[in-house]
Amino acid sequence: MNAVLRWKWPLLAALLVLLPHLLQGEYPRHLMILAMVFVMLAQGLNLTMGYVGYLPFGYLIFFAMGAYASALLSVNWGQSFWVGLAGAIGLTGVLAFFIGIPSLRLRGPYFAIVTLAFAEIGGLVLNNWVELTRGPMGIPGIPSPTIALPGMTPYRINGSVSWYYLMLVLAVLVTLVCQRLVQSRTGDAFLAIRENEDLAESVGVPTYRYKLLAFVVSAMIAGVAGSAYAHYVTIVSPDLESFYFVITTFTMVIIGGQGTLSGPIVGAVVFTILPELLRAAQLWRLVIFGVLMVAGIVFMPRGIVGWAEEQWQRLRREGRP
Amino acid sequence: MSILHLRDVSKHFGGLQALSHFDLSVPQGAIFGLIGPNGSGKTTLFNVITGFMRPSAGQIHFNEAPIHTQPAWRIAQLGLVRTFQKTSVFADLSALENIRVGCFARTRGTPLQSILRLPGERRERRAADDKARRILALLGMAAAESIQARNLPYGHQRHLEIAIALAAEPRLLLLDEPAAGLNAEETSVLMQTVQRIRDQGITVLVVEHDMKLVMGICERIAVINYGQKIAEGPPEEVSRNPDVINVYLGEDLEL
Amino acid sequence: MELFVTQLANGLVIGMTYALVAIGLTLIYGIFHIINMTQGSLYMLGAYAAYVFVSGAQGNYFVAIVFAMVAVGLVGLLFERLSVRPLLGRNHLVFILSTFGLAVITDNLVMIGFGPEPLRLASPIARKFINVQDVLFLTQQKVFLIVFGVAMIVLLTQFLKRTNVGRGMRAVATDQNTAALMGINVKQIYRVTFFLGAAMSAAAGALVGAVFSIEPEMGNLLIIKSFAVVIMGGMGSVPGAFLGGLILGVSESLGGAYLTVEYKDAFGLIVMILVLLLRPQGLLGRRMGLR
Numbered sequence: 001m002n003a004v005l006r007w008k009w010p011l012l013a014a015l016l017v018l019l020p021h022l023l024q025g026e027y028p029r030h031l032m033i034l035a036m037v038f039v040m041l042a043q044g045l046n047l048t049m050g051y052v053g054y055l056p057f058g059y060l061i062f063f064a065m066g067a068y069a070s071a072l073l074s075v076n077w078g079q080s081f082w083v084g085l086a087g088a089i090g091l092t093g094v095l096a097f098f099i100g101i102p103s104l105r106l107r108g109p110y111f112a113i114v115t116l117a118f119a120e121i122g123g124l125v126l127n128n129w130v131e132l133t134r135g136p137m138g139i140p141g142i143p144s145p146t147i148a149l150p151g152m153t154p155y156r157i158n159g160s161v162s163w164y165y166l167m168l169v170l171a172v173l174v175t176l177v178c179q180r181l182v183q184s185r186t187g188d189a190f191l192a193i194r195e196n197e198d199l200a201e202s203v204g205v206p207t208y209r210y211k212l213l214a215f216v217v218s219a220m221i222a223g224v225a226g227s228a229y230a231h232y233v234t235i236v237s238p239d240l241e242s243f244y245f246v247i248t249t250f251t252m253v254i255i256g257g258q259g260t261l262s263g264p265i266v267g268a269v270v271f272t273i274l275p276e277l278l279r280a281a282q283l284w285r286l287v288i289f290g291v292l293m294v295a296g297i298v299f300m301p302r303g304i305v306g307w308a309e310e311q312w313q314r315l316r317r318e319g320r321p
Numbered sequence: 322m323s324i325l326h327l328r329d330v331s332k333h334f335g336g337l338q339a340l341s342h343f344d345l346s347v348p349q350g351a352i353f354g355l356i357g358p359n360g361s362g363k364t365t366l367f368n369v370i371t372g373f374m375r376p377s378a379g380q381i382h383f384n385e386a387p388i389h390t391q392p393a394w395r396i397a398q399l400g401l402v403r404t405f406q407k408t409s410v411f412a413d414l415s416a417l418e419n420i421r422v423g424c425f426a427r428t429r430g431t432p433l434q435s436i437l438r439l440p441g442e443r444r445e446r447r448a449a450d451d452k453a454r455r456i457l458a459l460l461g462m463a464a465a466e467s468i469q470a471r472n473l474p475y476g477h478q479r480h481l482e483i484a485i486a487l488a489a490e491p492r493l494l495l496l497d498e499p500a501a502g503l504n505a506e507e508t509s510v511l512m513q514t515v516q517r518i519r520d521q522g523i524t525v526l527v528v529e530h531d532m533k534l535v536m537g538i539c540e541r542i543a544v545i546n547y548g549q550k551i552a553e554g555p556p557e558e559v560s561r562n563p564d565v566i567n568v569y570l571g572e573d574l575e576l
Numbered sequence: 577m578e579l580f581v582t583q584l585a586n587g588l589v590i591g592m593t594y595a596l597v598a599i600g601l602t603l604i605y606g607i608f609h610i611i612n613m614t615q616g617s618l619y620m621l622g623a624y625a626a627y628v629f630v631s632g633a634q635g636n637y638f639v640a641i642v643f644a645m646v647a648v649g650l651v652g653l654l655f656e657r658l659s660v661r662p663l664l665g666r667n668h669l670v671f672i673l674s675t676f677g678l679a680v681i682t683d684n685l686v687m688i689g690f691g692p693e694p695l696r697l698a699s700p701i702a703r704k705f706i707n708v709q710d711v712l713f714l715t716q717q718k719v720f721l722i723v724f725g726v727a728m729i730v731l732l733t734q735f736l737k738r739t740n741v742g743r744g745m746r747a748v749a750t751d752q753n754t755a756a757l758m759g760i761n762v763k764q765i766y767r768v769t770f771f772l773g774a775a776m777s778a779a780a781g782a783l784v785g786a787v788f789s790i791e792p793e794m795g796n797l798l799i800i801k802s803f804a805v806v807i808m809g810g811m812g813s814v815p816g817a818f819l820g821g822l823i824l825g826v827s828e829s830l831g832g833a834y835l836t837v838e839y840k841d842a843f844g845l846i847v848m849i850l851v852l853l854l855r856p857q858g859l860l861g862r863r864m865g866l867r
Contacts, residue, residue: 055669102853109611112672113803114852117845120800128838177436184435184446185428192422195411202371202405203489204397204426213432243796247680250673283684290681297674298662 016168020161029160035272036167037229040174041245042252042264044221050258051182052214053194054104055112058119060249062092062219064126064240066226071139071236072132081145081157085227092223093216100215104208107197119241126238138237142230163232170228174221179261181217190214194259244282247289255296257303266304324349324493324524325370325401330379330389332362332369332548339365340548343379347493352515352525354539354556356532358568362548363528364406367497371403372396383493398426402491404482406498411485412471416462419470419481420453423488456484460514476507483514493524500531512538536560544568581712583833584826589718589787591825592725593619596780597798598805598817599732600773606812607749607769609668613675614655615777615802616795617682622648622778623785623794624686627697637699637786641724644782645775652774653767660766679799687792699786721783728779729818732772736814741768749812797841804848 020029041063048056069091070084079087103114126133133139145166148154157166181187189210192200201207230236248271256267271292275285300307325347332340339362347353357363368374370381372393381389388396397403411419428449430442457463460480465473470481479499486494496515500508508531515538519525529535535542536556544552544565552562559565597619604612622644629640659674701716708714736742741764747755748765756762781790805824809816824844832840 053667053669055672057672102849106852108668109609109672110852112669113611113800113807114849116800117804117849120797121842121845124839124842180436180438181432184432184442185425185430185449186432186435188418188422188425191414191418192411192425195413196409198373199405199409199411199485200422201373201393202397202403203423203485204394204402205422206392206394243680243683247677250676254673283688286684287681287688290677290679290684293677294659294674294681297670297677298659301666301670 020164026160029164031272031276033160033163033167033232035269036164036171037225037232038249038252038268038272039171039265040221040225040228041249042256042268043171043174043178043261044218044225045249046253046258046260046264047178047181047190047221048214048218049253050260050263051187051190051194052211054211054215055109056115056215056218057112058115058117058122059218059222060241060246061119061122062096062222063226063229063245064236064238065095065122066092066223067230067236067240068126068133068139068226069223070227071142071230074143074231075139075141081143081227081231084231085224088223088227089220092219092226096216096219097212100212104211104215123238123241126241133238136238138235138239140235142234142236144234145231167228167232170224174224175261175265177217177221182261186210186213191259244286247286247293251289251293251296253303255292255300255303257305257307260303260305263303263305270304322349323347324384325526326382327370328380328382330366330369330376330381332365332374332377338548340369340376343545343548343550345543345550345553347524347526348541350519350522350524351541352519352527352539354535354542355526355528355545356530356535356542357545359530361546363545364497365548366545367403367495367528371401371495397489397491400490400492401495402426402486402489402493403495404486404497404499406501408475408478408482408502410470410473410478410481413469415467415469416457416465416473416481417450417453417467420456420484420488421449423485424449424452426489453488456488460484476503476510479503479507479511480514483518487518487523491523493526494518496525496527496529498529498531499527500529500534508534578711579833580830583829585712585714585718587826587829588822589721589784589825590829591822592722593780593784593821594798594802594805594824595818595821596725596728596776598802598809598821599729599776599814601802602806602809602812602814602817603745603769604773605806607745607765608660608752610660610671611668611675611803612655612770612773613672613799614652614659614679614682615773616797616799617679618648618652618655618774618777618795619781619798620686620790620792620795621651621682622781623697623790624690624781625778626782626785627695627790630698631695637697641779641782644778648778648781649771649775652770655774656766656770660770679795683792683795690792692792694789694791697782697785697790702786715787717783717786721787724779724783728776729814732776733814735772741765745769801841801844804844807848807851808844 019032023029023032045056045059048054066088069088070081073079073084073087074081099115099118103111103118106114127135145157146154147157157163182190189200189205192205193207193210197207226240252267252271253264255271256265257263271289275288278288296303323346325345327343327345330340330343331338343366355363355366365374369376372388372391372395376389379389380387383396383399383401386399388399388401411422428445430445434442454463454466457466462477462480465477470478473481483496483499500511503511512534515525515527527535527539539556541554542556542559543550544559546568551564551568552559597615600615600618601612604610625644625647626637626640629635629643630637635643655675655678659678660671663670663674699717701720704716706714706716706719736745744755744760744765745768747758747760748762752762801824805817805820808823809820828840828843831843
C-alpha cells in the first residue's frame, strides 16, 4: 500500500500517457478527450466557486465565447489554432474583467444572478448577431491545430490519439496553474474570502482585487476549454452555453468536491463516463445529472473527494490506536 | 506622541447621528479603553477607524498619515488591525491556515510569482508557516495546528482571532469586546495576553463592556454615549466622573 | 396608434405573467432569503397540468386553472421538502444550485413525457374577440388573464395583511428567530409560502398557455426575467413585483415593436443589472422585509 502511495504520481502519469493505447476504438478515446475538456471547465469553475466561494452562475458563457473567438479567428480570418487559443484567452479575460468589476461588488445570490443575466445577454448576442456568428446555425469547418516548430515538418493534430495528447497537455497545464495559485499566498486570500470576507479584509487582504483575479482566471480557463473544444468538434453554436453544459459542469464540481484540486478531475472523469455506461439518452442524462446534483448537495456537501478524505482519516485513526 | 488621532469625526446613517464631533488621541504604547453602553456608537467608531465605514466628516490619522479615505485592507497593511465583536475565524480552515492568512499583509508574493513557483515565493511561504507555528506555540495552541477552527473550543477560537490579527504585525491592535462570552478565568488569561501584547510594543485599543477588564488593564479610558465622548482620563478619574456614573446607573462598577 | 395600443395590451398580458411568477420569487426571497430557481418550471408545470385536465380528462378550462394551481402548489411543497428543508442552516448559495437541479429534472421529465413540440391548451374564450372602439381587438382570454391576475394579487395581499398565517409570514420575514420565539410555526410558514409561490406561477402558466402555446422550455428565460422584475420592484415586495412585471412586459412589447425584436429579451436583464449596481434596494422598495 505504501509503495503504491509513494509511486502514485509516476504511476498516474504513465497511465495517462498509455491510456489511448490501452483503450481500443475511437469512442472510448473520444470520451477521454471530452473528459479532459470537462476537467478544464470544472477546474476553472472550481476556482471561483470552490475556493473564493462566489457562484458564477453564468460561467458557461465564457466557454462559448472562447469557442467562438477561436472559431472566428481561424475560419473567418485564417489564423492558426494557437492564435485562436490566445484570442480566446484574451477575449474571455477582458469580458470577465468588465463583467466582474460591477458584479463583484455584489455579494451572495445577487452575484450569481447578475452573472446569469450577463450570460443570457451573451447568448442573445450569439444568436442574433447573425452577420458575425451566423446565429443558431453556428460556424462549421473549424480546422484542426497544427504544431510547427522550426526545423520540423508541421504536425497536424488529427485523429483521436493526437487529440487526446493535446487535450491532456492543456488539462494538465490548467490544473497546474490552479494548483500553484491555490497553494500560495494568493490561494490563502481566496480561501479567506470564502470563509469570512470581512475578516479577510481586516487583516489586509484586498478582497475585491482577489475576487476579480479569480473570476478572470476562471473565465480564461473556460476560454481555453472552449477554444480546444471548438477545434475538436469543428463546429460552434449557441448550444455551447445550453443547460446541458451548465448542469454537467456544475454537477462535476459539486459531486467531485468543491475547493479541492482533485475534485473537479474526479467529477469530470466520472461524469463523462458514467452516462455512457448507463447508455442514457440525452434527456434522461439531464434528469440523472439533476438528481445527482441535488442529492450531492444534500447528502455529500464536500463531494466525493471530501468524503474519501474523511474515510481515509478515519481509517488511519482506527489503524493506529 | 499619539499613534492614532481622530479629529472632529462624525458619522450619520440617514437621519441617525451615530457619532458626532468625536475627538480621540491614543498614545503610543498604551492600553487604551473605550467604554459605553450598548448602542452608544462604539462599534461604529471601530468601523470608521478601520475603514469598514467612511466617516461623514472629520479626519483620522494613523502615525501622522491620513487614513479616513483608505480602504480597510490598506489600513490593515499600514499596521492598524482589528478583531470583531462576534467570534470571527476562518471556520473551515485549520488553525495554522487561519494564522497564515494573517501573514498576508506582511508577505509580497504576487499571483504571477505563485504560478511560476519562483524560489523567493516558496521561501516566503515557508517563512509564513514558521511564523504561524511560532504564534500558535506562544498561545499554547501548538497541538491544535491542523484542527479546523470550527472544532476548537470557544476560548481557543477567541485566542485564534487575536493570533490572526497578531500575524498581521499590527502597530495598533483594536480589540472589539474580546471578553464577550468568556468566564472569569478565561478573562484573566485574556488580560495577561493583552498585557503581553503591549509589552511587545503594540498599542492596544480595546472596546469593552466588561468593566473589570477595562479598569484592570487600561491606562486611559474614554467613555462614549450617544455618539459623543463624555469623559476621558485614567480609570480612577473616569470612574468618579458624575456623567459616567449617570450613564452606568444601575450597573455595578465594582471598584 | 392601433399598433401602439395593441402592443400595450399585449405587454400587459405578458407583464401579468411576469408579475405572477415574480410574486413567488419575491415571497420566498423576502421571507427566507432563498432564491427559488424552480419558479419557471412551476409555471411550465401549471400550463401542462391545465393541458392534461382539459385535453386528457376533457375537463372545463376554468376548473383546469384551479386544478393546476392546487396540483402545482403541491409540487411546490414537494420541492420545498426535497431541495430546501434538508439544507436549512447551510450557506444560502446552495439553494440556488439545489433548486436549479430540480428545475432541470422537472423540465426534462416533462420533455420526455410530452415531447418537445409545442402543444395547444384549449380555452373556450381564446378566439372570442372584444372590440374596443375599433382600435383594439383583444381576445377574451387576454382580458380574463389580466382580470384573474389582478384578482389573485389583491387576494394575496389581503391574505398577507389580514390572516394569521399571512401576518406570520411577515413576522418571519422581519426576523425568523424572534418569530419562532413568539410561537410562530416557521415550518408551516415555509410550506404555505412555497405552496402559494407555486400556485401563482401555475396560474400564470395555465392562463398564458391558452394565449400562446405550451412547451417544456417555456419557463427557461422566464425565471431570470422574473428575477429582474423582483429586483426592480424590491425584494419582498408584492406590489413591487406586480408593478415591475407590468413595466417589463410593456417595455418588451413596445420595445419589440419599435426598437428591436432580437434583443427585446435583454431589456429586463439590462435594467436588472443597472438597478443592482446603482440602487440595490430596488426601484420601489426598501431592501428587506415583506410587503
